[in-house]
Amino acid sequence: MSRPVRTATYAGAGVTGLFLAAALISFFWTPHDIGALNIGERLQPPSPAYWLGTDPLGRDVLSILMAGARVSIAVAFFALGIGMGIGVPLGLAAGAYTGPTDEAVMRFSDLVFAFPALILAIIIAAVFGAGAYTVVIAVGVFNIPVFARLTRGASLPLWKTGFVLAARSAGKSRARIAVEHILPNIAAVLVVQGTIQFSLAILAEAGLSYVGLGVQPPNASWGRMLAESQTLAAAAPWLAVFPGLAIFLFVFGLNLLGESVRRRFDLGSQRALL
Amino acid sequence: MTIVLDIQDLRLSIDNRSILDGVSLALSAGKITALVGRSGSGKSMTAFATMGLLPRSARVNGDLFFEKRNLALLNDADMSALRGASISMIFQEPMTALNPLQTIENQIAEVFLTHQSLTADDARGKAHDLLERVGMAPSTLSPERYPHELSGGQRQRVIIAMALALKPSIVMADEPTTALDASTQRDILELLKSLCVDDNIALMLITHDLAVVADIADDIAVIQKGRIIEQAPKTDIAKKVSEGAYSELMGARQATPQTTPPRSQRRPVLRVSDLSCAYPKHASGLYFKKERFLAVKDVSLAVEAGECLGIVGESGSGKSTLARALVGLESLAAGEIEIDGASVNVKRKTDMLRLWRQIQIVFQDPYSSFNPRHTVAQIVSEPLHLLGQTLTAAARRERVTDALESVGLKAEHAARSPDAFSGGQRQRIALARALIINPSLIILDEATSALDSAARNRVLSLLSDLRVSRGVSLLFISHDLAVIRGVANRIAVMKSGEIIETGATEEIFSHPRHDYTRKLVAAAEELAAALDNLRSGAL
Numbered sequence: 001m002s003r004p005v006r007t008a009t010y011a012g013a014g015v016t017g018l019f020l021a022a023a024l025i026s027f028f029w030t031p032h033d034i035g036a037l038n039i040g041e042r043l044q045p046p047s048p049a050y051w052l053g054t055d056p057l058g059r060d061v062l063s064i065l066m067a068g069a070r071v072s073i074a075v076a077f078f079a080l081g082i083g084m085g086i087g088v089p090l091g092l093a094a095g096a097y098t099g100p101t102d103e104a105v106m107r108f109s110d111l112v113f114a115f116p117a118l119i120l121a122i123i124i125a126a127v128f129g130a131g132a133y134t135v136v137i138a139v140g141v142f143n144i145p146v147f148a149r150l151t152r153g154a155s156l157p158l159w160k161t162g163f164v165l166a167a168r169s170a171g172k173s174r175a176r177i178a179v180e181h182i183l184p185n186i187a188a189v190l191v192v193q194g195t196i197q198f199s200l201a202i203l204a205e206a207g208l209s210y211v212g213l214g215v216q217p218p219n220a221s222w223g224r225m226l227a228e229s230q231t232l233a234a235a236a237p238w239l240a241v242f243p244g245l246a247i248f249l250f251v252f253g254l255n256l257l258g259e260s261v262r263r264r265f266d267l268g269s270q271r272a273l274l
Numbered sequence: 275m276t277i278v279l280d281i282q283d284l285r286l287s288i289d290n291r292s293i294l295d296g297v298s299l300a301l302s303a304g305k306i307t308a309l310v311g312r313s314g315s316g317k318s319m320t321a322f323a324t325m326g327l328l329p330r331s332a333r334v335n336g337d338l339f340f341e342k343r344n345l346a347l348l349n350d351a352d353m354s355a356l357r358g359a360s361i362s363m364i365f366q367e368p369m370t371a372l373n374p375l376q377t378i379e380n381q382i383a384e385v386f387l388t389h390q391s392l393t394a395d396d397a398r399g400k401a402h403d404l405l406e407r408v409g410m411a412p413s414t415l416s417p418e419r420y421p422h423e424l425s426g427g428q429r430q431r432v433i434i435a436m437a438l439a440l441k442p443s444i445v446m447a448d449e450p451t452t453a454l455d456a457s458t459q460r461d462i463l464e465l466l467k468s469l470c471v472d473d474n475i476a477l478m479l480i481t482h483d484l485a486v487v488a489d490i491a492d493d494i495a496v497i498q499k500g501r502i503i504e505q506a507p508k509t510d511i512a513k514k515v516s517e518g519a520y521s522e523l524m525g526a527r528q529a530t531p532q533t534t535p536p537r538s539q540r541r542p543v544l545r546v547s548d549l550s551c552a553y554p555k556h557a558s559g560l561y562f563k564k565e566r567f568l569a570v571k572d573v574s575l576a577v578e579a580g581e582c583l584g585i586v587g588e589s590g591s592g593k594s595t596l597a598r599a600l601v602g603l604e605s606l607a608a609g610e611i612e613i614d615g616a617s618v619n620v621k622r623k624t625d626m627l628r629l630w631r632q633i634q635i636v637f638q639d640p641y642s643s644f645n646p647r648h649t650v651a652q653i654v655s656e657p658l659h660l661l662g663q664t665l666t667a668a669a670r671r672e673r674v675t676d677a678l679e680s681v682g683l684k685a686e687h688a689a690r691s692p693d694a695f696s697g698g699q700r701q702r703i704a705l706a707r708a709l710i711i712n713p714s715l716i717i718l719d720e721a722t723s724a725l726d727s728a729a730r731n732r733v734l735s736l737l738s739d740l741r742v743s744r745g746v747s748l749l750f751i752s753h754d755l756a757v758i759r760g761v762a763n764r765i766a767v768m769k770s771g772e773i774i775e776t777g778a779t780e781e782i783f784s785h786p787r788h789d790y791t792r793k794l795v796a797a798a799e800e801l802a803a804a805l806d807n808l809r810s811g812a813l
Contacts, residue, residue: 162643163653166707169601170657171630184647 005260012256019250023069032060034067034220043236053238055228061238065246068220071132072247075214075221076201078136083143083197088190090144091151092182095159096174105152109145117142117204118211125213132221135214139204143197150193154186188262195258199251206247222247276303278443278476279324279361284336286316286323286500293319295500297336301444301476306467307505308479308487310523311497312726313697317480320497321446325363326353340444359389362437364430364447371433372421378432379405379417385439404435409465426589427458431465438469445470446478451486452723455588455753456797463490482726484515484523485805496520512808523727542576542615543714543747544600544633549573549609551592551599568607569595571771577715582741582748584762584779586755586794592771593751594638597719600749601635602626614714631660634708638720640700644692651688654678654707661711677706680744681736698729702736709744717749722757734761755798759783767791 031051038058046053052061094105121138128134155178158164167177202222208214209223217224222243229239279301286294294316301307311317322328324338324345338345340361345353365371373381382401386392392400402412408431410417421429430450437445447466451459463479467490470477481487487494488508495505504511514520550573552566570592577583587593598604600611602620611618613632619625634657637643644653654674658665665673675685681702692700701721708716718737722730738761740746752758758765759779766776767788775788783799786792 162637162639163645163648165598165603165637166635166643166704167656168603169630169633169635170707171627171660172656181645185645 005263008256009260012253012258012260015249015253016257019069019246019253020073022066023073026063026066026070030060030063030066032063034059034063035218043232045236046238052242053236055239056232056236061225061242064220064225065222065242068222068225068243069246069250071215071219071221072202072205072223072250075132075135075139075205076198079139079143079201079204080194080198082136082140083147084190084194087144087147088151088183091148091153092155092178093175094148094152095155095182096178102152105148109148112141112145118208121208121213130213130216132215132219135205135208138208138213139201142204143201146197147190147193150189151186154189155182158182158185192258192262195254195261199254202247202251202254206243277301278303278340279478280337280339281320281324282337282339284320284323284334284338286319286328286332286334288329288332293332293500294323297497297500297502299495299502299505301478302493303443303476304471304474305492306470306477306479306487306490307493307495308481308484308491309495309497310481310484310487310520312523312728313482313724315497316500317482317497318448319500321363321448321478321480324444324446325357325361326350327357358385358442359440360442361444361446362440362442364433364437364445364450366449366452372429374421377418377420378424379412382432382435382439385436389440400439401435404439405432407438407469408432408435409461410435425458426454427462430454430458430462434462434466434469438473438475441473442475444476444478446480448480449482450479452481453589453753455586455794456755456801457793458588459486460797460800463487466490482523484520484727484808485801488512488804488808496523515808540578543579543613544749545576545612545615546600547574547610547612549596549599549611550607551595551604552607566607569771570599573609573768573771573773575766575773575776577747577749579714580741580745580747581764582737582750582762584758584765585749585751585768585773586753586758586765587768588753591768593768594719595771596768597635597717597749597751600717601633602629603635627660627662630657631711632713633715633717634711634713635717635719636701636704636708636721638723640697640704640724643700643704646692648692649688650678650690650692650695650703653692653703654688654710656707657711673710674706677710678703680709680740681706682732696729697725698733701725701729701733705733705736705740709740709746712744713746715747715749717751719751720753721750723752723754730757737761755794756801759798767794 036059041050041054041058042056044050044054050060050062052065054060055064090105094102117138120141121134124134124137158181164177164181167181172180205214205221206223206226209221210227212227215221215224225243226240229236229243233240277300281297281299284294284297285292297316297320299307299309299320309317309320323334326345326348328334334346336346340356345356348356379398379401382404383394383397386397386400387394402417405412405417410428410431415428421432424432450466451462454462463486466477466479469475479487479491484494491508493505494508494511496503496511511520549570550568551570552568554566573596575583585593585596595604599606606620611620611629613629618629651671651674654677655670658670658673671688674688678685678687683699683702683706692703695703704721705716722733725733734757737748737750741748748761750758750761762779764777765779765782766773767782767790768774769790775782775786775791782791783795786795
């Protein structure tokens with residue numbers, strides 16, 4: 001690994017780890033209690049007592065940010081889980097069984113793609129009410145075709161390689177070959193797309209919560225914090241800046257990490273020559 | 275004799291791995307210099323370094339003098355101006371070097387249009403002149419054809435036309451004929467020679483086979499482990515060859531007589547009747563009528579126990595499709611397959627399991643044949659799946675060891691990754707994988723084509739040994755009749771999807787019936803003669 005790559009890896013792992021740690025710590029400790037209102041201390045700018053200032057209800061912004069990280073990351077994690085858990089097997093099946101299976105998976109993907117995640121979220125919210133689950137399902141469903149298409153596309157050329165042909169003439173079923181031979185060899189691509197989709201899910205959660213379809217008060221999330229800061233952005237800019245910065249840094253850290261994971265996994269680029 | 279390109283002490287490393295270790299080489303105008311070496315010796319990299327086509331992690335040291343300039347010091351923009359115009363290259367695989375969506379005249383015309391200010395008509399006119407020069411006169415062969423409508427040799431002629439379009443001073447040809455059958459190979463090399471002499475071009479001909487260039491080269495440079503060990507006029511090299519040097523750089527041209535199994539033991543392990551395979555010809559869909567192209571047409575053949583049947587044909591003749599169809603990797607349009615006298619229904623899983631139990635296949639490319647994430651043990655033991663019973667870990671290990679040892683590898687190789695092995699060793703691993711379930715027939719689809727001569731000869735003699743020691747039959751597919759002669763006791767000649775002639779090896783060589791076979795045999799024998807001449811120093 002060259003030096004800039006190593007630096008990027010450490011930076012990515014450091015930033016991501018920091019946010020994950022903050023989210024975990026928030027389960028049993030935050031600098032201030034986020035449930036307790038303290039109207040006397042409302043809209044304090046950042047100070048030694050309140051590192052990132054306070055909101056209109058006098059709650060500590062750092063504490064809300066930590067608790068919000070928990071929600072944002074959990075939502076992104078489960079949304080990604082739905083997307084990969086359903087999309088990858090579908091894509092593998094489409095690559096393995098050409099013909100009707102392939103057509104069915106691809107047309108289903110087109111259908112979901114044609115349907116904006118926002119509209120889907122509105123529909124789910126209308127039926128089940130707004131909340132974290134709405135966001136998880138809406139973003140998760142949107143992720144299914146992303147992974148289905150990527151998996152299919154990455155696996156198709158592998159079906160023509162010698163080792164897959166050899167496995168077929170060793171009598172292995174297509175399903176087994178897909179799991180044994182195809183999946184490990186496209187894992188790198190999936191991991192990279194996973195980090196990208198994870199960051200997009202964080203952004204989607206922020207967006208959906210911002211328009212009120214996501215996490216409801218008193219639960220905190222980064223998107224909610226941004227939404228609530230809107231009317232006060234001029235008077236109390238720290239309310240908007242810190243959640244925004246948190247989203248930006250976390251997404252950036254994830255992308256750095258994803259890229260270095262890809263480099264580690266990627267046998268292809270090492271042996272492209274010779 | 276003017277030296278056009280003077281390479282002095284060229285060193286190259288990629289990712290800190292030394293590839294070239296002091297290559298010094300001179301090319302002269304109007305002369306053909308053959309750069310001969312085994313695979314991995316750095317011969318292609320010498321050409322890529324000269325063209326400035328190296329990966330970013332490459333470090334180059336040394337001097338490359340061309341027209342009083344040192345190419346090693348040029349920036350990428352200056353290098354780009356030289357590439358194609360003054361130095362051009364011909365690659366091994368002509369299909370991938372051509373744009374499949376453009377007619378050949380347009381592809382050649384494009385070279386003129388990008389480098390010279392010409393009208394489209396003038397450029398096309400020049401393209402026609404060039405096609406005429408490479409033996410594809412527009413009057414006899416329409417220049418409006420697409421690459422897929424051409425044979426391998428014709429495609430390579432188009433590539434040569436494009437390489438020579440701008441009258442370069444240097445042409446580097448990297449194994450330009452390896453994918454072609456022997457008679458086409460001969461024509462292409464002679465064409466290259468005459469064009470280079472006419473245009474006073476310095477041609478560098480990269481090859482792993484000394485015999486191929488024995489006739490046409492003026493100078494021969496031998497490269498080994500990234501270092502030129504000798505560059506000398508051909509006669510000097512020939513003298514050394516006659517004293518026994520460089521035998522590893524010569525093809526398997528020695529015909530070892532292959533034993534035919536005694537008549538009493540003859541029973542067909544595989545019989546194929548009227549087998550056809552079809553591909554859809556055009557984009558088929560809702561609005562197109564499905565048109566089919568028959569890659570294999572009514573092929574019938576039988577392989578008997580213990581024999582080696584060779585199938586020879588040029589690339590695109592359908593022999594690989596046939597091989598794949600035989601193991602269920604291509605669907606059949608028509609025909610019947612019988613194993614040990616019992617018919618196989620290719621659509622029935624149990625029948626296919628029975629087929630794979632008896633027939634295993636080894637593919638051409640030793641690099642893509644293995645899952646890069648598996649160990650040799652995992653790779654070799656894969657077909658054990660077919661035995662239908664779960665073996666204990668110890669039993670698996672024993673069978674892997676046995677299979678590896680039967681191909682001349684060692685038990686301790688099992689734990690390694692396939693990356694640790696050379697091309698020849700990889701083909702042994704592929705053979706071990708095929709052998710592990712003791713099949714009665716192994717299909718070898720161009721299994722030695724990617725290997726250099728020394729590795730190829732070792733694999734071929736291993737195959738002959740296995741036939742005797744294990745009684746396994748072989749179906750050996752190759753474009754190279756000379757290689758087949760060394761392993762097969764019977765030969766089937768394939769052309770345009772059909773088997774045009776079948777016979778015992780010696781019969782095919784002594785009395786070829788079909789015109790095409792006659793051409794192939796003549797070319798193979800000319801090569802053998804060229805090699806003999808080289809050996810006896812009579813050039």
